[in-house]
Amino acid sequence: MKKKGTGTSPQPPSRERKVAATLVYDGTCGSCSWFARAVHRLDTHAGVKLATLQDPDIRDRIAPSLGDRYEQSFHLIDETTGKVRSGEDALLDLARLLPPIKPFAEVVFVLPGVRRIPGVFYRTAAAWRRCALQAAPSQTDKVT
Secondary structure, eight states: OOOTTOSOOOOOOOSOOOOOEEEEEOTTOHHHHHHHHHHHHHOTTOOEEEEETTOHHHHHHHHHHHGGGGGTSOEEEETTTOOEEEGGGGHHHHHHTOTTTHHHHHHHTTSTTTTTHHHHHHHHHHHHOOOTGGGSTTTTTOOO
């Protein structure tokens, strides 16, 4: 009589998930790096890859389509479609990828009067950040 469970057993499901998006941030900026570390901690499903603006592969991939906007904010690349959203426009998409934040984001970003709050926080933080990229004279008057 053959015992159940003998023979080859299936491999346990992999905990590694497919990367849904790449967050591109300024690796020379303390505030931007702090933001990226916070995203990494909240990314409990490992769906967001982190990359810096200084990465030559990333620069080659998205800088041509973004032009001057490349160095003005963070970017979120949807790895399924290739679509790039930047700064405030990427906040909801990013929040939806972070399991601890997703339920709140679905509420905050749709309620009238409340949906502006994340953008206000982002614009305020962007105005106060001190990045090497922001130091260029052509960049100091642009806040995204």
